[in-house]
Amino acid sequence: MKQREMFLQADAALRCVVDQITPAQLDQPAPAEWSRKSNPTLRDILASHAEDEAWLPAVLEGRTIEEVGDTYKGDLLGDDPIGNYDRLNESTTKVANGDLDPDKVVHLSYGDYSLGEALQHTALYRAFQAWSIAKHIGLDYSLPDVLVENLWEQIAPDIEMWRGFGVFPPEVAVPEGSNREVQLLGKVGYWRA
Numbered sequence: 001m002k003q004r005e006m007f008l009q010a011d012a013a014l015r016c017v018v019d020q021i022t023p024a025q026l027d028q029p030a031p032a033e034w035s036r037k038s039n040p041t042l043r044d045i046l047a048s049h050a051e052d053e054a055w056l057p058a059v060l061e062g063r064t065i066e067e068v069g070d071t072y073k074g075d076l077l078g079d080d081p082i083g084n085y086d087r088l089n090e091s092t093t094k095v096a097n098g099d100l101d102p103d104k105v106v107h108l109s110y111g112d113y114s115l116g117e118a119l120q121h122t123a124l125y126r127a128f129q130a131w132s133i134a135k136h137i138g139l140d141y142s143l144p145d146v147l148v149e150n151l152w153e154q155i156a157p158d159i160e161m162w163r164g165f166g167v168f169p170p171e172v173a174v175p176e177g178s179n180r181e182v183q184l185l186g187k188v189g190y191w192r193a
Helices: 002-018 023-027 042-060 081-096 115-136 145-154 156-164 180-187
Strands: 105-108 111-114
Touching: 002 042, 002 081, 002 115, 002 145, 023 042, 042 081, 042 105, 042 115, 105 115, 111 115, 115 145, 145 156, 145 180, 156 180
Parallel strands: none
Antiparallel strands: 105 111
8 A cells, every 4th residue: 555655654754853853942933834823832743743643543443533532632742752752653653554444434633534545644744744843953854765756656646736725835946956855845835945
């Protein structure tokens, strides 16, 4: 299942970046557009990703928001934000590597989709958040080549549709001769020098 492959690559990319966040950086302001919370910090963004990691196994099992309830509300990061995120990530990775039916209907907060589509949606978000967080904290970071190629194959044909849904901002011009990653980041409106 190509969507699972891309999800696992994007999830690993996000974890790679998260694992490089220092405790002091957690209190740094984060871009307002990354959160529904006013004046978010990087810890708020990590908390949102932790909740997403915690929820995904239940989603992949086909459970609804009503069935899960408030199970994953509250502070999932505690006194060990990176370690707790990693533990949630390990649980999600284990489930994602399991025996999954790509055609099974699962329930996201914004609608019902096939499991394969749900993994693709989640991968898309995690991949570009990995890159954005890395740039925000000053890491010299590039998305893995194999992930970039999967993103080109699976989402590039539908970028305008995604943009119409408000997922991507307007396209950004990139320097001539840019590599595939930079070209993709420009197409989805994330590129900045």
